[in-house]
Each structure stands twice: as structure tokens, then as C-alpha cells.
Amino acid sequence: MAVQTVATPAVDLGPAAALSCRECGHRVPLGPVFACEECFGPLEIAYDFSAYDTEKLRARIESGPANIWRYAPLLPVPADVADKPNLNPGWTPLVKAGRLAAELGVTGGLFVKDDSGNPTHSFKDRVVAQALEAARAFGFTTLSCSSTGNLAGAVGAAAARAGLRSCVFIPHDLEQGKVVMAAVYGGELVGIEGNYDDVNRFCSELIGDPAGEGWGFVNVNLRPYYAEGSKTLAYEICEQLGWRLPDQLVVPIASGSQLTKIDKGLKELIALGLVEDKPYKIFGAQAEGCSPVSAAYKAGHDVVRPQKPDTIAKSLAIGNPADGPYVLDIARRTGGAVEDVTDPQIVDAIKLLARTEGIFAETAGGVTVGVTAKLIESGALDPSLTTVVLNTGDGLKTLDAVAGTGLTATIRPNLDSFREAGLA
Amino acid sequence: MAVQTVATPAVDLGPAAALSCRECGHRVPLGPVFACEECFGPLEIAYDFSAYDTEKLRARIESGPANIWRYAPLLPVPADVADKPNLNPGWTPLVKAGRLAAELGVTGGLFVKDDSGNPTHSFKDRVVAQALEAARAFGFTTLSCSSTGNLAGAVGAAAARAGLRSCVFIPHDLEQGKVVMAAVYGGELVGIEGNYDDVNRFCSELIGDPAGEGWGFVNVNLRPYYAEGSKTLAYEICEQLGWRLPDQLVVPIASGSQLTKIDKGLKELIALGLVEDKPYKIFGAQAEGCSPVSAAYKAGHDVVRPQKPDTIAKSLAIGNPADGPYVLDIARRTGGAVEDVTDPQIVDAIKLLARTEGIFAETAGGVTVGVTAKLIESGALDPSLTTVVLNTGDGLKTLDAVAGTGLTATIRPNLDSFREAGLA
Numbered sequence: 001m002a003v004q005t006v007a008t009p010a011v012d013l014g015p016a017a018a019l020s021c022r023e024c025g026h027r028v029p030l031g032p033v034f035a036c037e038e039c040f041g042p043l044e045i046a047y048d049f050s051a052y053d054t055e056k057l058r059a060r061i062e063s064g065p066a067n068i069w070r071y072a073p074l075l076p077v078p079a080d081v082a083d084k085p086n087l088n089p090g091w092t093p094l095v096k097a098g099r100l101a102a103e104l105g106v107t108g109g110l111f112v113k114d115d116s117g118n119p120t121h122s123f124k125d126r127v128v129a130q131a132l133e134a135a136r137a138f139g140f141t142t143l144s145c146s147s148t149g150n151l152a153g154a155v156g157a158a159a160a161r162a163g164l165r166s167c168v169f170i171p172h173d174l175e176q177g178k179v180v181m182a183a184v185y186g187g188e189l190v191g192i193e194g195n196y197d198d199v200n201r202f203c204s205e206l207i208g209d210p211a212g213e214g215w216g217f218v219n220v221n222l223r224p225y226y227a228e229g230s231k232t233l234a235y236e237i238c239e240q241l242g243w244r245l246p247d248q249l250v251v252p253i254a255s256g257s258q259l260t261k262i263d264k265g266l267k268e269l270i271a272l273g274l275v276e277d278k279p280y281k282i283f284g285a286q287a288e289g290c291s292p293v294s295a296a297y298k299a300g301h302d303v304v305r306p307q308k309p310d311t312i313a314k315s316l317a318i319g320n321p322a323d324g325p326y327v328l329d330i331a332r333r334t335g336g337a338v339e340d341v342t343d344p345q346i347v348d349a350i351k352l353l354a355r356t357e358g359i360f361a362e363t364a365g366g367v368t369v370g371v372t373a374k375l376i377e378s379g380a381l382d383p384s385l386t387t388v389v390l391n392t393g394d395g396l397k398t399l400d401a402v403a404g405t406g407l408t409a410t411i412r413p414n415l416d417s418f419r420e421a422g423l424a
Numbered sequence: 425m426a427v428q429t430v431a432t433p434a435v436d437l438g439p440a441a442a443l444s445c446r447e448c449g450h451r452v453p454l455g456p457v458f459a460c461e462e463c464f465g466p467l468e469i470a471y472d473f474s475a476y477d478t479e480k481l482r483a484r485i486e487s488g489p490a491n492i493w494r495y496a497p498l499l500p501v502p503a504d505v506a507d508k509p510n511l512n513p514g515w516t517p518l519v520k521a522g523r524l525a526a527e528l529g530v531t532g533g534l535f536v537k538d539d540s541g542n543p544t545h546s547f548k549d550r551v552v553a554q555a556l557e558a559a560r561a562f563g564f565t566t567l568s569c570s571s572t573g574n575l576a577g578a579v580g581a582a583a584a585r586a587g588l589r590s591c592v593f594i595p596h597d598l599e600q601g602k603v604v605m606a607a608v609y610g611g612e613l614v615g616i617e618g619n620y621d622d623v624n625r626f627c628s629e630l631i632g633d634p635a636g637e638g639w640g641f642v643n644v645n646l647r648p649y650y651a652e653g654s655k656t657l658a659y660e661i662c663e664q665l666g667w668r669l670p671d672q673l674v675v676p677i678a679s680g681s682q683l684t685k686i687d688k689g690l691k692e693l694i695a696l697g698l699v700e701d702k703p704y705k706i707f708g709a710q711a712e713g714c715s716p717v718s719a720a721y722k723a724g725h726d727v728v729r730p731q732k733p734d735t736i737a738k739s740l741a742i743g744n745p746a747d748g749p750y751v752l753d754i755a756r757r758t759g760g761a762v763e764d765v766t767d768p769q770i771v772d773a774i775k776l777l778a779r780t781e782g783i784f785a786e787t788a789g790g791v792t793v794g795v796t797a798k799l800i801e802s803g804a805l806d807p808s809l810t811t812v813v814l815n816t817g818d819g820l821k822t823l824d825a826v827a828g829t830g831l832t833a834t835i836r837p838n839l840d841s842f843r844e845a846g847l848a
Contacts (some may be wrong), residue, residue, distance in 0.1 A: 022700070055794065061457075066490045066515060067517075085520075085522060085523070087782055088517060091490060093491075093512065093543075094542045096509075098509060099584075099585075099587055107541060112522070114543075117541055117542075118541075119517075119538075119541065119782070119783075120784070121545070121780075121818075121820070153784075155451050157778075157783075157784070158783060159778065159783030160523075160778065160779050160782035161523075161781055161782035161784070163523055167847065172831070172834050176830075177823055179829075179830055179831060180823050180826055180827060180829050180830070181784070181819075181820065181823070182620070183829040183830055183831070183832075184774070184775065184778045184784050184826050184829050185778045185779055185782055185784070186775065186778060186817065187779075187780025188832045188833070188847060189830070189831050189832050190832065190833050190835060190845070190847065191831045191833070191834040191835070192834075192835060192836075192837050193834065193835070193836050193837065194836075196835045199835040199837065200495065200837065201837065202837040205838070205839055206839065206842065209839055210548070211839060211842060211843065211848040215599060280483045289457055325426065350608070351610065354584065354610060355582075355584050355587055355609055355610030355611075356584060358511055358543070358544075358581030358582060358583070358584035358585035358609055359543075359581075360544070360577075360579070360581070360605070360608050360609070392727045394545075394820070395608065396545070396605065396818070396820040396821065397820065399601055399604050399605070402608050403600070403604060405603075405607040405608050405611070405612050405617045406600075406603055406604070406607055407596070407603060407607070407614065408607075408612045408613050408614065409612070409614045409615070410596050410614070410615040410616075410617065411614060411615070411616060411617070411625065412616075412617050412618075413616050413617065413622040413625065413626040414626065414629070415629055415630065415633055415635060418626075418630065418635060419635065421614070423591065423612060423614065424635040
């Protein structure tokens with residue numbers, strides 16, 4: 001377990017009361033720690049929501065800003081968070097996907113939660129925004145992470161906005177386009193001679209070393225705060241449905257954290273009385289080339305056997321997902337499932353979503369749409385129920401996946417040539 | 425002048441009452457026409473806002489959706505527009521740019537209106553959304569345009585969402601990345617053997633031919649409707665400032681339409697009593713490699729001499745801007761100016777905006793930020809006044825501009841190597 005030696009000032013993180021172990025319930029004060037000192041289980045935020053009146057809370061949320069800070073009373077952030085420089089992600093469109101529904105045979109209402117509208121065009125802005133507030137609260141001056149893509153941009157941009165130093169670690173041989181996207185924000189961008197596992201190992205070493213003092217690694221020592229950002233997806237979906245729970249949600253699985261936090265967010269809304277207490281089903285989506293949770297689900301296992309990823313859905317390519325067991329539990333408990341699709345099915349689903357709804361998703365969005373189609377075919381997902389599918393990223397960042405797409409015709413600049421091509 | 429032969433059903437475009445010639449004031453009924461039959465001047469929308477009560481209108485806007493349709497009472501769209509499938513762009517962040525302000529020496533408040541948050545990540549979604557509603561009203565079944573970039577994606581995506589056919593014309597030898605971005609939405613994407621001028625000439629031919637019946641060219645026969653979308657930038661900026669006019673705006677110039685419509689929008693808000701009647705200055709921004717309006721401004725001319733574009737700011741590279749004379753008039757009338765910056769200055773400005781505010785702009789955003797810096801240096805822009813700078817597009821679409829950006833260090837995966845690199 002990494003305990004930071006940095007001096008922690010008085011911490012105001014709003015309703016966050018303590019850190020609590022998800023396994024044994026042991027509580028510790030808020031701080032930059034992520035693993036239980038008793039059982040090494042993951043720490044998560046324990047809140048004090050006891051003072052809230054349901055209708056006053058609802059009114060406060062509805063009159064809040066058009067970003068995640070409308071939910072500040074439910075997040076580990078200070079009450080004045082909206083006044084501080086941050087990327088202010090969220091309140092992304094919940095698209096009523098009538099044309100996609102018609103293609104898939106969904107009659108109960110199909111919606112795409114399109115997180116490509118976030119500032120750096122992925123859902124990572126939601127989690128990094130929380131980590132940034134925690135970093136400020138703990139007096140950190142450097143925001144850091146290991147990454148091969150979306151997270152690097154989100155951390156670089158958020159640190160730039162806030163005036164913090166950033167230092168992002170990536171494998172040294174990443175594609176040039178991804179390096180440019182991460183480097184443009186002007187922070188330190190350090191290539192590590194090794195693969196992504198080497199980068200991660202190095203970051204763990206750095207956190208335990210004096211050289212890492214004052215560093216907030218968003219998904220390591222700030223992970224309990226960071227992870228809470230995914231709850232905002234659940235809040236927004238329900239509020240955008242008119243404070244209703246969807247019947248079914250299809251969520252991508254990388255580490256599994258997002259899916260578990262969406263479940264947590266839905267349960268909070270029920271407990272707070274903001275939505276009615278009714279069943280909902282959560283479905284997890286993976287790429288076949290990195291499907292450790294799907295494989296465990298299908299085999300009826302409670303534990304997840306690590307895989308070596310080989311898929312175009314690189315933003316989901318975590319072969320040893322930390323929250324895998326929790327995902328299995330949620331899928332089974334809610335009556336959902338975990339399913340996977342092949343790379344060609346991912347590409348087909350990206351194109352299907354684009355041509356029916358005008359949403360250009362990254363590969364992770366192809367995974368959720370493709371899995372939705374597969375779950376309908378198998379009967380696991382009920383097409384007569386209200387269903388929300390997540391798109392967590394932007395197709396502009398994974399152009400290679402659809403590189404085969406091109407011109408439908410080439411003509412000379414005259415009407416005869418136009419007619420010959422059968423375009424009239 | 426192109427008069428469509430398509431049958432026009434009864435047209436409900438909300439407060440839009442007629443088309444009116446900007447030059448001679450001649451009025452014609454709403455229809456898919458764009459040039460005055462009397463004087464060949466440009467037609468624009470004439471509204472009937474006479475029934476509006478200021479405070480009721482303000483309340484209606486404030487309770488509207490978090491997109492451009494909150495301003496439906498001020499746009500050429502039916503009252504139920506928000507219920508129809510459309511990309512629903514707008515309500516993008518107005519970022520209080522404190523760190524950029526400090527670098528530029530702005531003390532009166534500096535804001536960046538960041539339109540990269542739109543569905544296809546450029547301001548073009550605003551104008552295409554209007555054109556789509558007009559296309560529906562006129563019974564068009566195909567949405568079309570000529571384009572080399574942002575517009576192609578916006579038209580393809582909007583048509584997909586609405587279930588219209590799209591047919592986009594581009595030069596056949598465009599970069600593969602741009603072709604993919606335009607092709608993914610599944611409409612017709614036709615390469616024309618020729619340059620952009622040839623593509624445009626062909627589109628004009630097609631509009632006048634029976635083969636073009638039922639086709640809405642967003643920026644040709646639907647241009648009067650399309651252009652109104654830019655007004656929403658003015659509306660949002662003022663509402664996001666708390667229903668206040670900014671003192672100074674810096675707006676990019678391609679055809680000049682956006683700048684003229686922002687001025688129109690500000691004047692409408694004043695006339696409607698939604699903001700106080702006070703002076704504001706509008707500054708136009710161009711790239712030196714395509715600066716016909718800036719050149720005319722500096723020479724004191726009222727007309728614009730066409731140029732052959734040669735700049736990395738391709739989304740602004742219109743050498744013969746249709747609204748150039750109107751831009752000159754607005755800049756002079758409001759006490760603004762028109763200025764240009766070199767390609768290296770554009771790149772520097774993109775990096776400056778990214779490292780101070782975490783906003784990764786396309787080259788057009790580099791133009792406005794660079795011009796802002798230059799106008800402050802020259803004294804034309806007053807740093808003690810509230811200033812809004814537009815970023816109209818996304819850096820992910822013009823990665824080549826900052827391709828030189830890269831790793832700040834490469835190290836081996838251990839702490840010694842980290843320390844040697846001076847990163848601790």
C-alpha cells in the first residue's frame with residue numbers, strides 16, 4: 001500500500017466523509033491512499049448524505065451548471081468546485097436513437113449516452129476532474145498517470161487548465177498521433193523504454209519513492225476519488241430520462257471500475273429518493289480479444305483469469321481487470337450479462353451507429369453497440385424495455401479502425417459523369 | 425439565381441416570416457432561394473419578433489434544452505424542433521481563461537467560446553442543424569454540400585441522424601484521414617476529379633439541373649437558413665455572461681458569414697431587450713496566407729481583392745469571401761479591426777491555448793488566439809475590457825499542424841533513469 005508522505009492540509013471534499021474498504025469495511029480518514037491497511041482491499045469513498053431533503057436536492061441539481069458539478073452534493077468535491085478552474089466535463093447528450101432502435105429491433109426506447117462530447121472527447125474527463133479536486137485538496141502539485149491514450153489527454157488538459165504540472169508516462173514507441181495528442185498540452189510526456197506493464201510497474205515504484213512526493217497519480221493514489229467520476233454517468237442518464245431508471249444499461253469493461261460505479265450511482269439515486277426503487281439490469285461489454293470478464297461470466301466463475309489483450313479496442317484492453325469480480329457480481333445480481341464481440345463486429349457496429357445516428361464512436365463504442373446487438377439476438381437483452389448504451393469515446397481517436405471507409409464514387413466535374421455514376 | 429422546382433409544402437419555420445435582400449430589401453416568401461431576383465444581392469431571413477415579451481422570452485430560453493434549440497423562438501425553425509432528430513449542437517462551454525489572460529496581459533476578463541464540444545467538433549454543426557430543418561420544411565430528401573473538411577462531417581452526421589440521404593462532394597485527392605471522417609456516416613461521398621473550385625462549380629451546375637431536384641445544398645440553396653446558425657454563438661456568449669454583451673469579440677473569417685451573423689445576433693438581443701444597449705467591438709481574424717479581408721481593412725478598401733490561399737488554416741482558406749465587404753463594415757462601425765497571423769504564429773497560439781487552458785484547438789482557433797495577442801500588442805484591442813475569443817474547431821482534425829510536438833524525455837523503467845533525466 002502506498003501512503004504518501006506529503007503534508008495533507010485540512011481536507012474539504014464536500015460530502016465525502018472517509019475512505020472505506022470495499023472488502024472489510026475498515027474506515028480511514030480521507031487521504032491519498034487506495035488500499036486497505038487491514039486486508040489490502042480497494043478503498044472507496046464513504047459519504048454523509050444524511051442531511052439531504054430529496055426535493056431540495058433535486059431542485060439544487062436541476063438549477064446547477066450543465067456539467068458534472070450539478071452533482072457536486074453527491075461527489076467528493078468541495079461545494080465551490082464549479083468556481084475553480086477544471087475542465088468541467090459531463091452533461092453530454094443522451095441521444096434518443098430511433099433509427100438504431102429500428103435496425104436492432106428495440107421497441108422499448110433506445111438511447112445512446114454519447115460521452116464523445118466531453119472536453120477531450122472521452123469519459124476520462126469525468127474521472128480526472130474528480131482526481132484534480134482531490135489533488136488540490138491534498139496539496140499535490142503534479143498530476144500524473146500511466147496511459148496509452150485517452151487518459152493521457154485528459155490528465156494533460158486538466159492539469160493545464162488548473163495550472164498544475166503534469167507528468168504522463170507512456171510506452172516510448174506509441175503511434176505518433178497519440179503522442180501529439182498527449183503532448184500538445186505542454187506537460188512532461190515521458191516515454192518509457194518498455195511496454196505498458198513496464199510503465200505501470202515504474203509508476204508504482206515512483207509513488208513509493210521520495211521523488212514521487214507531491215505527485216497525484218490519478219488512477220493509483222487518487223483512485224478512490226477518480227473512480228467516483230463514473231457515477232455521474234448514472235446520474236445524468238437518470239436525470240435526462242426525467243429522473244427515471246433505465247431498465248437496461250450496456251456498459252464497456254476495461255478495469256470494470258466504470259460499471260461498478262454506475263451501479264453505485266444508481267443505488268445512491270434510489271436511496272436518496274431521486275428515482276423510484278425498481279429493478280435495472282447492467283450488461284458488461286468486452287472485445288473478444290480482451291474478454292477476461294466475459295469468459296469468467298460464461299464459465300460461471302467468480303474470479304477472472306488474466307488474458308493477454310489482442311484487439312483494436314485498445315481503450316478497453318486491460319487483461320487483468322481489477323474490478324472484474326465486482327462486475328461479475330453486478331451482472332448476475334441485476335439479471336444482466338457479460339458478452340463480447342470480435343474486431344470485425346466492432347467495426348461493423350461503429351459504422352452502424354454512425355450511419356443511423358450520426359455518432360462517430362471510438363472502438364469502445366463499437367464494442368457496446370455490437371454487444372447490444374448480440375444480446376438482443378441471444379435473448380439476454382429484452383428489446384421491449386428502455387435501454388441505454390454507452391459510447392465512452394471518439395472515433396477521431398481511433399481512425400485506423402475504419403480506415404477502409406472511403407469514396408463511394410469518383411467522377412469528373414460535370415453532369416454527364418454524375419449521371420453515369422448512377423448518383424442522380 | 426437558382427430556383428428549385430421541387431414542390432414546397434406549407435412552410436412552418438417559426439418566427440421566420442420571409443426572405444429579405446440584404447442589399448435592396450426586396451422580400452420574397454420563404455423558399456430554397458439565396459439570391460435576390462431584383463439585384464442578385466444575398467437573401468437573409470426576416471423575422472417577426474413583435475409578439476415577444478422580454479422577460480417571458482428570457483424565461484422560456486432559460487428553461488429550454490442545453491443546446492441551440494433553447495433559442496428556437498429566434499431561429500428559422502418550427503416550435504417543436506427539439507423533438508425532431510437532429511444533432512442538437514450548441515451550449516458549448518464559455519471558458520473563463522484566467523491563465524491565458526495572464527499570459528496575454530488581459531485584465532478585464534478573457535473567455536474562450538469553445539465550439540469543439542459540438543457533436544462533430546466544429547461550429548458547422550450549428551449551421552447544418554438549421555439547414556436540416558429548412559430541408560425538412562421544403563421536402564428535400566437529400567442533404568448535400570461541397571467541402572474539404574468540417575462541413576462534410578457535419579452534413580453526413582446530421583443527415584444520418586435525421587434519416588435523410590446525404591451526398592457530399594469533395595476533391596478526389598483529399599487526405600485519407602479526412603475522407604474517412606466524412607465517409608463513416610455512410611452517405612454518398614463523391615470525389616470530383618479537380619480542385620475545390622471545380623467541386624463548387626459542379627455543385628452550382630447540379631442545383632440548376634433536374635438531377636438536383638429534391639437536393640438541399642446546405643451552403644447554397646439553403647444558405648439563408650444555414651447562415652442563421654451562427655447567431656446562436658452570439659446568443660450563448662451573452663447568456664453565459666449573465667445576459668451581458670462582451671466588450672470585444674475576436675471571430676475567425678472564412679466566408680465572413682459567421683462574423684456578420686454574430687453581429688446580427690447581438691443586435692437582435694439588444695432590440696429584444698435581453699441585453700443592455702451598449703457598444704461592442706468585433707475583430708476579424710485571418711491567416712496571413714489567406715488574408716483578403718485583413719488586407720482590404722489595412723488598405724482602407726471597401727471591397728475585397730481575392731487571394732489564392734496558402735495556409736495551414738484550411739478551414740478558413742476562402743480566397744474570395746462572399747461576406748468580406750460586410751465584415752469590413754462591421755469591424756469599422758463597431759470600432760474593431762481585422763488582423764492576420766502567420767502559420768508559425770498559428771502553431772504557437774494553438775500550443776499557448778493548450779498549455780494554459782487545456783483546449784486543443786484546430787488551426788482556426790490558433791488564428792483567433794494569435795490575432796488576439798497581436799491586437800493587444802498593437803493596442804487595437806483593450807486588455808482592460810471583457811473579451812471573448814472563438815475556437816470554432818478541434819485540434820484532432822488538424823494534428824499535422826502540431827506534428828512536431830513530442831516526448832519531453834525517454835527513460836528506462838527505473839528511478840535512476842528518472843532522476844538522471846532531471847524529472848524528479
